[in-house]
Amino acid sequence: MRLLHSAPVNFIRVNSATSRPAHASRAVPLVLAGTLLGVPIAVGVGYLVAGTLGIVGNAAPGGMQRVLADGAVLRSALLSLWIATAGTAIALCGALLIALHFGDQARESRIARRIAALPLPVPTVAAAVAMLLLLSQGGWLSRIAMHLHLLAGPAEFPALIQDPWAIGVIVAVVWKELPFLLLVALSLQSLRGTALSDAARTLGATRLQVLRTVTLPLLLRGMSPSIIAVFVFVLGSLELPLVLGPSAPLALPMLIQERRQALDMASHGEAYVIALLATVLALGAAVAHEWLRDDA
């Protein structure tokens, strides 16, 4: 549910600087933002730092070194990065495909866009439940395939849930995130119009050349903040790996929860360190997001 309608806003270059009142205050927005956003973030991150240093919680000293040397943490981080990368990339490809094929005003295009956008507001946990029931080896797809005599038993259905490649999680990510990226792509298309590609066509470029050198690069550039938003959201999501993901390795948010609820104190303290690492990843992405926005 990120950024819903704010999406188009991220990339619109605005030339209304002249129309801004000269007396605009700096203090008011900074104080407001500091109180409403800065304080909770500082508290959140502050506790993780304090926990890592052993000021709160019961972390044994040297937690950072132990966590960095822990193979399980590395594997979890790699799994989470894989899910976020693959999920975002596939959702992006799907969104571009649909935007390019159904971007016009034909009746079926409007229907296609409406259908594709349907999963947009569906809460993640609902998507997770649906995918679990649909994609398990004893799930609905497997039963239908068996009914059609494509399979002899549940074991022949590919393992999509709780599989080491987290395919079930990735399918759920694509289902949830494709609509968002599609809306962003569509609004970009309608804003940008066809002037540039028309010009390229007039200059003798083939349809494919126009797509490759004009349309896609422009779309991708405009979509990059939204792509990062999706990536970060998937990286931090607990529900999808909880319901659909592998038990080994665990996705990063799951590992944080498991360590936090472990009964021995050392593991409990390490949860702060792993959470801090996940936070640093996310904050890095936030900086990249801001960097790529060109309207600010």
Added chain:
Amino acid sequence: MRRAVVGALLCSATVAGCAREAPPVTAAQMAVLPWDSVLARARGSTVIWRMWRGDPAVNAFIDAWVAPRLLAQYGVTLQAVSGQGNELVDQLSVEKESGAATGAASLVWINGETFAALRSRQLLGGPWSQVLPAGAFVDSASPIISRDFEQDPAGYESPWGTVQLALIHDSARTPQPPRTLAELTAWIRVHPGRFTYDQSFAGMTFLKGAMYALNGGAETFRGGFDSTKYLAARTRLFTWLDSLKPFLWRKGAQYPVDVAALHRLFANGEIDFTMSNNQNEAVTKALQGILPRTSRALVLRDGTIANAHFVGIPFNAPNAAGAMVVANFLLSAEAQLEKQRPAVWADGTVLNVARLPAAWRTKFDSVVNDPRLVPADTLRRYARPEVSPRYHERLQNDWRRMMR
């Protein structure tokens, strides 16, 4: 220093922070009062009970049967909220860390390693359970009820139910199931991919039972945690597991997260066995439509682990008196009987039924002798007690680290 830093962090973060209220009356202080004044203090109060809220049958028993009776008989409003096991320990630890005088919950549902962790971190109030009037009928001669994973409850928790681990099979699919661990091992090898265990409580209890069986029985592990014994036993257990791994579901590379996931695999024909910490789930879960109607419980002849579950009162409980009244009501014959009905929950009683008045005895007997359930004497014959919670903790950690 630490407090100061935490305090500064919080004061800078919160406007309303740093206010300290007076601490409430603890369970230990309440326990020295006469029962009548406990009842008087409890009247008109609310008890928040943090418990496992995963089973609608249990929820219905608490919300629709226990709560209205408590209100009618004692004027206590019972509010059940979610939280169990490690979550409880984490929650109470954080409450203690935060320095706030009162916590949210007055009663918690615990046993075994959760009780051990709460006790060692001084997160439980007490002793109090020895003063409950209804405690007189508790079967204190039973080692499964009088000890919690070998620990003396010492008045810091009060029992309210017993369960025993059982495997569950589908009598339509597997009419001749294995009856011993050796038979099960052979069965798994002949039916690759059709068996697994979950990685939470039921699965670990199953593994612990296998550890007993492979190492000379539960007696080997009696008398507290012994690291040498544990390591030798772990080697035998893990060698056995390694030899089975290629024949398990997903070749032992993945394990269902919880027993519900295991039930789901079983019900949908992905595997041929599931298991449960409650021997009667084959009946209750079939009534709920979660397991096939042909599901049957199966107690391995090598013995399966039985244990009791308890309620405790947190150190920072806002309403210890109310919590004690609830714990006492849970021990009453009417509550214990209702809880044991297969249509309600089928959770075993902690009372010594023989000492109850004759009218109650007949009622209990008719429930226990339900033909759908595993016969009581079979259960008793193969019941094995829990050992020190350290075994459970170590096994869970080592399994996660080495076998998962």
Added chain:
Amino acid sequence: MAAGRRVNARPLRIGRGIMLVSLTMFAMAPLLMLIVTSLARGWFHPQVLPSTVDVSGWSELLTDTSRRTALLNSLVLGVATACIATVLALPLGRAAALSTRGVRRIVALLAFAAVALPPVALGIGLQLTVLTMGLGGSLRGVLLAHLVPALGYLTLVFLGVFTQWDARLEEAAATLGATGRERWTRVMLPLLRRPIADALALGFLVSWAQVALTLLVGGGAVRTLPLDVLAMLQSGQDQRAAVGALALTIPALVVLGAARVAARRTTAVIA
């Protein structure tokens, strides 16, 4: 030329047809799955469809106290989060948009960070804070936690809205003699109707779908619909989980639809 176009058009139309069908199946299958499961009791492999239709899961949604409480908690949190976050984020977004480029960058960075922090990580700090404030396990404590990401999202929304905002409209209104109050009621609010509707919808949905923050800050004491769905799933109650998942999905679709209707009406007014 015309002939060539006709030759090209046919495979294109078939291609579009195939894409439309597969897109529809992909988008709808999970929702259909939930609907069928919500009506099935004791439905196991290899049955393709349940043998009977069972509506007990739906009737229970309103009769079972625990589920009803979860539903009510979710509604209260969603509405409160939407309203409070909108009221706070609107002035913040406006003030930032009217300020310098540097200030806008800082505000946007903070807002996105509030959105991007992994809820599990953010929740650890918020949990301790809320406990210290004496709001542990209370609805108000969970509301505070939900407000953090909601404020992040809505600040980005209003920052975007007011960055594109043509302040000359306000100035023109002032020049034409409109008082401060009139400027808001006659010019600003009608123009803002669409973004406000969007913001309310978004704020509601952020809270409505929240799992990790509720879990950590509520400490189990605050049961919301998403937590209820997870609990049902974790006890094997697939039918109840599916009912809960649909009870989450339907209002979400309605809220989004309502925001779109509001938006369309506003567009008509402006046009």
